[in-house]
Amino acid sequence: MRSTNSLLLGIVSLTLMAMPVQADTKVGVVNTVRLMEEAPQAKAAQSKIETEFAPREQELVTLQKSIRKLEDRLSRDGAVMSEKESGKLEREILSKRRDLKRTQDEFRDDLNIRKNEVLSTLQRQMYESTVALAKEKKFDIILGQGVVYSSDSVDVTNMVLDKLKASFKAGDK
Numbered sequence: 605m606r607s608t609n610s611l612l613l614g615i616v617s618l619t620l621m622a623m624p625v626q627a628d629t630k631v632g633v634v635n636t637v638r639l640m641e642e643a644p645q646a647k648a649a650q651s652k653i654e655t656e657f658a659p660r661e662q663e664l665v666t667l668q669k670s671i672r673k674l675e676d677r678l679s680r681d682g683a684v685m686s687e688k689e690s691g692k693l694e695r696e697i698l699s700k701r702r703d704l705k706r707t708q709d710e711f712r713d714d715l716n717i718r719k720n721e722v723l724s725t726l727q728r729q730m731y732e733s734t735v736a737l738a739k740e741k742k743f744d745i746i747l748g749q750g751v752v753y754s755s756d757s758v759d760v761t762n763m764v765l766d767k768l769k770a771s772f773k774a775g776d777k
Contacts, residue, residue, distance in 0.1 A: 633747045636749060639764060643769075657715055736767060737763050
């Protein structure tokens with residue numbers, strides 16, 4: 605039994621010694637969520653979207669207020685209105701609600717489309733900055749999503765963020 609264990613231990617030792625020594629692999633990790641939050645391109649895009657959609661959002665608020673006024677009028681004066689008047693007001697409220705729903709749906713769809721366009725552009729910029737950093741600093745691998753843990757020594761998020769900031773300042777929005 606002892607000779608079998610000794611033989612097995614010897615074989616494992618020889619195998620380990622015979623394995624080629626791997627060259628140092630330079631690995632980096634980038635926190636893409638943090639880049640999305642802190643990149644100046646992301647902040648500028650968010651501001652642009654808010655400015656772009658603010659008038660339409662205000663239009664929705666105005667339409668909601670007008671519906672509320674009509675509903676208040678119906679509940680307040682409905683008892684003293686003629687049946688014809690109250691029916692007309694109810695149809696007007698229903699019509700405005702339909703308009704509001706359609707407008708809200710269009711707004712939501714347009715906003716989502718615009719956000720996806722901006723997100724796609726931002727992801728491309730993050731990718732390009734990360735690849736440029738990897739080539740510049742001679743990284744073999746840079747990992748993104750799915751990393752459970754990484755030490756600060758391999759986290760390159762700040763360097764990628766610096767590249768994004770420099771690109772933003774240079775006008776590559």
